[in-house]
Amino acid sequence: MDVTVVLWIGAGVLTLLGLAGLVLPALPGAPLLFAGLLLAAWAEHFVYVGPGTLAVLAVMMVLTYLVEFAASAIGAKRFGASGRAMMGALLGGVIGIFFGIPGILLGPFAGAVIGELSLQRSLHAAGWAGLGASLGMALGMAAKLALGFGMVGLYLLARFF
8 A cells, every 4th residue: 555545634633633622521632633743744745735834733732731720710710710710610610621521611610610619619609600601611612612713724725715
């Protein structure tokens, strides 16, 4: 089998896994997506997609993680959370990754609530902070998906135009 064919098959598999991983917590979506796009560029000897485009794709890959983790904290802040609740939302999101989908959904909420309650705030205020963290997490997931599809779009733009 020709090396180019193997690279294209690997690129397709990694790109699809990467897109799935943007939603599924068990897969590192953005790195898999970047690896797939890198293999696709390699299959064509970097003629169409070169170092500049790959550097932008790498930055977009890193941004998916920054957006995902920061969104919960920002959402909590918009609902009046304290700095400790924002840090709790951030830590809850990171720790939640290790507990699958329930952890990802509940981690930022629980972290924000615990952070707010640790300051002797009311349960009502803690609940609002948790709600804000959860809404922020949902918006962060949407932004992560937009960045992932933007990576594919940028690759296709560089390749075909």
